[in-house]
Amino acid sequence: MIKILKGNFVFTKEMNRFEVYENGYVVVENGKIKLLTKELPEIYQDTAVEDMGDQLIIPGFVDLHVHAPQWLNTGIGYSKELLPWLNDYTFPLESEFDSVEFAKEHYENFIQDLWEAGTTRACVFATRHKDATSLLIKLLKESGLGAYVGKVNMDRNSSPRLQETTEQSIQETIELLEEDPTLYEAFAKDNTTEAPLVQYILTPRFVPSTTAALMKALGEIAVKYNLPIQSHLSENRSEVAWVKELHPDIDSFAEVYEHFGLIQPGRTIMAHCVYNTDSEIELLRKNQVYVAHCPQSNFNLASGIMPLRKYLNLNVPVGLGSDVGGGHVLDMSKHIVDCITASKMYFVDHPDYAPISVSEAFYLATKGGGSFFGKVGSFEEGYDFDALVINDSSLKMNGTPTLVERLEKFIYNGSSHNIAKRFVRGTEIKR
Ligand code: GUN
Ligand code: FE
Known part of the structure; x- marks a missing residue:
């Protein structure tokens, strides 16, 4: 045709x-x-x-990091930083997705708004609920948009209603895959068959939410099904300190993921990356891990400014993420603006790192993130x-x-x- x-x-x-x-x-x-x-x-x-x-x-715009359930919470609670914001706003909202009826109304609305915003491809976090995630996958397939979607894995440090057991987390992830092999088999077979527009991505929430046993099991699932992986890395100073407490024997936050097999070369996305050390950045570069830069969310939650120019100079792949609900809008045009603004404010105190130009930020929101999907953007x-x-x-x-x-x-x-x-x-x- x-x-x-x-x-x-x-x-x-x-x-x-x-x-x-x-x-x-x-x-x-x-x-x-x-x-x-x-x-x-x-x-x-x-x-x-x-x-x-x-x-x-x-x-079309590519949103390399977005939480579908959190679209209901945008614009509120931003006087808190990441960890209290998760506990007070995000976890209570995500708990509601144990109801498929609640999920249906909300996910239909989310997809309508994602379409309206001009996002044609997205890497999406659902919640930890299997049925609601399965519904989100079905609705995305019907929408005609392109997406990587994952059920969130989280078996520690959450609220009683939202937390899952390690066994349940592993079991339900495998069930989602086994019930719909179109979500991964194009990649599992060879890398030449064109994959359907909606694909599965393993989604451990972040290190503080996942036990060592769960991370290890997910690393094995990633290999068995040849799956991409998305998570969060070095977003906020308190979060980085907490990871150090949880895993004192591992040198850095990024190495915790690496240790448990959660860095799949060229097929992993880590959101934020505000506080990575040079050796962590080298680990990302070596494995061609995609950094989802989420400047609007980093402003809202007072997380910090990611040194984007440093990553670009080192040829680490980067795309832009709305991180809704950390970010408050889906429109990637506005994340392009925030990316440029963040780089200008960073430049003031780091004159060696030149501000990001419009073409550079536009590239990140199209071809930069798009390359995670193949020849896209x-x-x-x-x-x-x-x-x-x-x-x-x-x-x-x-x-x-x-x-x-x-x-x-x-x-x-x-x-x-x-x-x-x-x-x-x-x-x-x-x-
Ligand atoms: N780290 C772990 N979970 C989340 C989340 O839902 N949003 C953001 N911004 N960071 C996280
Ligand atoms: Fe996020």
Whole structure:
């Protein structure tokens, strides 16, 4: 199946500059980009062209770290830091997901809002509840969006209602996988079969929530099913100190994950990474662990400013995460803004680390995080055609702005109201 779209394409093949195709054409075959060109070749002259006029066409946004249940809690409780916020706000809310009816209403709403925000791919934490997670997976499959989703594993230091036993955590994780092998088997077989859009990701909450026995078992499950892994690392100073108390014999927070087999090279995401030591950063680099940078959440919970430029200089893979409910909005455009702002504030006291440019932050929210999903987040040949059509006519500007300036305006001042169409792997997703 061939589809051709005409419009103003803006994307980042490389971090430090935008690629622009004004009045260009994209030829999409079976969901993949075959060609992006300024002149449409003769062979396509009989194929219908969907003309997007003067609108911008950009890659769909990738949210590398989001908690679906926490969308109900955004905007409240931010006068607390991470650990009291988890106990007082997050754990009570997540406890409600033992009711599938509660989960259904909420997860339908979450997916609607994720779609509206222009996120086309996301790495999603559910809760520790098997049935509600299974429902979230089903709803995401029906949505047409792309996602890695995991049931949260947490068998220590939680509330009585939310905590699970070690056995239950292992058992229910295996059941979710065995009941739906499409969630992992494309990767388990070979790495060439195209994986369905919704896939499973192992989701140990963070070291303080998981016993050594559970972490060890999850490391074995990761190997057996060839699964990716997501968790949290070095977000907050009290959290880092607590991990040291819990595992005095292991040198660092990152090494606790490594020790238990929870660092799968190239297929692991660690959210936050604000306080990693140089040797932890080297461990991440060596294993090509993805860092999900969540600046808005780091502001809200007064966690700190992650030294993003340091990670980029060292070639650690990075994407952006909303970390909703630590972050308060789903729109990745606003996380791009917060990423830039955070880097500027960091620069003031660390002049060797230059601020992040708009193209760099845009790259992180598209191709940077997208690469965790494969060829996603750019308009190069062979990439999945994940795209947003942006109607920015309501965003008034002086003079004749360039296409890049129009994109900057959308990022800073636009909203989901400016998103006219969303495509995932070549299919327009309507709701
Ligand atoms: N660390 C462990 N759990 C969480 C969570 O739900 N949100 C954030 N921001 N950090 C965490
Ligand atoms: Fe998080």
